[in-house]
Amino acid sequence: MxxxxxxxxxxxxxxxxxxxxxxxxxxxxxxxxxxxxxxxxxxxxxxxxxxxxxxxxxxxxxxxxxxxxxxxxxxxxxxxxxxxxxxxxxxxxxxxxxxxxxxxxxxxxxxxxxxxxxxxxxxxxxxxxxxxxxxxxxxxxxxxxxxxxKPVGFELLPEKFTLVQLQDLYEALYQRPVDKRNFRKKILAMNILEKLDEKEKETSRKGAWYYRFIRERYQVLTRNGFYFNLDVN
Amino acid sequence: MxxxxxxxxxxxxxxxxxxxxxxxxxxxxxxxxxxxxxxxxxxxxxxxxxxxxxxxxxxxxxxxxxxxxxxxxxxxxxxxxxxxxxxxxxxxxxxxxxxxxxxxxxxxxxxxxxxxxxxxxxxxxxxxxxxxxxxxxxxxxxxxxxxxxKPVGFELLPEKFTLVQLQDLYEALYQRPVDKRNFRKKILAMNILEKLDEKEKETSRKGAWYYRFIRERYQVLTRNGFYFNLDVN
DNA sequence: TTTTTTAAGTGTATAAAATACATTTAAAAG
DNA sequence: CTTTTAAATGTATTTTATACACTTAAAAAA
The missing domain is CATH 3.90.79.10 (Nucleoside Triphosphate Pyrophosphohydrolase)
Structure with missing residues (x-):
């Protein structure tokens, strides 16, 4: 044909x-x-x-x-x-x-x-x-x-990442500082991250807790009308 | 070549x-x-x-x-x-x-x-x-x-339109009712519409005021950091 | 002319979300 | 044990979103 x-x-x-x-x-x-x-x-x-x-x-x-x-x-x-x-x-x-x-x-x-x-x-x-x-x-x-x-930031980070790293990523993309407390409040409130009991110790003495993106939980929430929203101030 | x-x-x-x-x-x-x-x-x-x-x-x-x-x-x-x-x-x-x-x-x-x-x-x-x-x-x-x-709804309406018509358009697109007072409050607060002194009299006895989208004003506002936002509840 | 009918037009109180902001804590280094 | 550094944390205020019901204008009918 x-x-x-x-x-x-x-x-x-x-x-x-x-x-x-x-x-x-x-x-x-x-x-x-x-x-x-x-x-x-x-x-x-x-x-x-x-x-x-x-x-x-x-x-x-x-x-x-x-x-x-x-x-x-x-x-x-x-x-x-x-x-x-x-x-x-x-x-x-x-x-x-x-x-x-x-x-x-x-x-x-x-x-x-x-x-x-x-x-x-x-x-x-x-x-x-x-x-x-x-x-x-x-x-x-x-x-x-x-x-x-959309939770696409996690595609750019390793499986385990710290909230500091996640925030730094947003700041790098927008080239402006983001309020740390508000940022953490928002992302944690979404309930799509799991805190691991392991710390990242390279960049600070105190160390920052690792987190993991739980895609399955995100998908369940999404099916129930949840919308990811991480508008950076 | x-x-x-x-x-x-x-x-x-x-x-x-x-x-x-x-x-x-x-x-x-x-x-x-x-x-x-x-x-x-x-x-x-x-x-x-x-x-x-x-x-x-x-x-x-x-x-x-x-x-x-x-x-x-x-x-x-x-x-x-x-x-x-x-x-x-x-x-x-x-x-x-x-x-x-x-x-x-x-x-x-x-x-x-x-x-x-x-x-x-x-x-x-x-x-x-x-x-x-x-x-x-x-x-x-x-x-x-x-x-x-984005103010694209106006592309679908005539030059002169009523707020009732604009709201009906949003309702037709979302297939759900929109609160009349909140809708009007939001769109008028943007200050991108001009009220004409003419009424649309076909569809009601009282008649509804015609408005016009002032694109120039929208563009000026946009240059100054304004964002159109007509999230329908 | 008065009454009825119909859709247009309007404001406020409450709830939720966004923002601004400073101190404490953990851990290693000196 | 003191210092240093970055991580972690909570609250008060402002702004925005939402819920909600009566009044008004104008024509039509009585």
């Missing part, structure tokens, strides 16, 4: 904006790739790839991400689609952007070597090719909204 | 979910088209078209919308992109969905005749082709969120 004859076909790419959080440096980072093909070879870009004939958009994004992280499953969501005529000087390419949230250690051995992948703070991004700067800005804006209403 | 050789090309479509509000019937309506080509000829769908070689995605959506409404400018925003392998049985098509908000009277003469376009209440939608049902559900969900935080 060969329908829709006469309609133009297009190159379609997926571009993945990969976010992680660096606990030590208290910075949100983005995985950037040194581009290996023309045009713009050697310039910085986000990770991308063309959508193949036999794969869905989501599958294409997963493939690109697996190449860099080795991970099969991760927090991945479609953001926006970019289709201006001359966004890529090499050819007319329509690009679907995806946001991925991962733990900073999750990089494949190939990532640094083969793909020249590097983590860069969102505060000090180099110039990016094409409209990747816009994609990143859009994705970041989206993440800032998402993290208020 | 012929780069990216060997990568597959795809048919790319735009599909427009066109919303309007029927004041008399107090119903949110969707513009549906009787499909004129195979596959699924004669079935209901949203308005769509293939993206041409020389037009951006936004331009393609605008073209589709102009065909039906004759309008050059309207509230139009990209929603989501759909790319499963078999979403269209006719061929592999990747589809970018757009939401449009228009006034119900804005239909081109061709719309009804040539395209068999019909307004249908979102409460009584027929079965739609392919994944158009999902597209509509996603767009509707998006609209419900948008209308809380």
């Amino acid at each position: 060969k329908l829709y004859k006469g309609s133009h076909k297009h190159l379609v790419a997926v571009d993945c904006i990969i976010f992680a959080y660096d606990i030590a440096e208290k910075e949100i980072k983005l995985l950037l790739i040194k581009r290996s093909i023309e045009p713009a070879k050697g310039k910085w870009s986000v990770a991308g790839g063309f959508v193949q004939d036999d794969e869905s958009l989501d599958a294409a994004a997963s493939r690109v991400l697996k190449r860099l992280t080795g991970l099969d499953h991760m927090h991945l969501s479609q953001s926006s689609t970019y289709g201006s005529l001359n966004r890529d000087p090499g050819a007319r390419v329509i690009s679907v952007s995806y946001s991925a949230l991962i733990k900073i250690q999750d990089l494949s051995p190939d990532a640094a070597g083969l793909y020249h992948a590097h983590w860069r703070s969102i505060l000090k991004l180099p110039e990016l090719i094409f409209d990747h700067g816009t994609m990143v800005a859009d994705a970041l804006e989206n993440l800032r909204e998402q993290i208020k209403r | 012929k780069l990216y050789k060997g990568s597959h090309k795809h048919l790319v479509a735009v599909d427009c979910i066109i919303f309007a509000y029927d004041i008399a019937e107090k119903e949110i309506k969707l513009l549906l088209i009787k499909r004129s080509i195979e596959p699924a000829k004669g079935k209901w769908s949203v308005a769509g078209g293939f993206v041409q070689d020389d037009e951006s995605l936004d331009a393609a959506a605008s073209r589709v919308l102009k065909r039906l409404t004759g309008l050059d400018h309207m509230h139009l925003s990209q929603s989501s992109t759909y790319g499963s392998l078999n979403r269209d049985p006719g061929a592999r098509v990747i589809s970018v969905s757009y939401s449009a908000l228009i006034k119900i009277q804005d239909l081109s003469p061709d719309a009804a005749g040539l395209y068999h376009a019909h307004w249908r209440s979102i409460l009584k939608l027929p079965e739609l082709i392919f994944d158009h049902g999902t597209m509509v559900a996603d767009a509707l969900e998006n609209l419900r969120e948008q209308i809380k935080r």
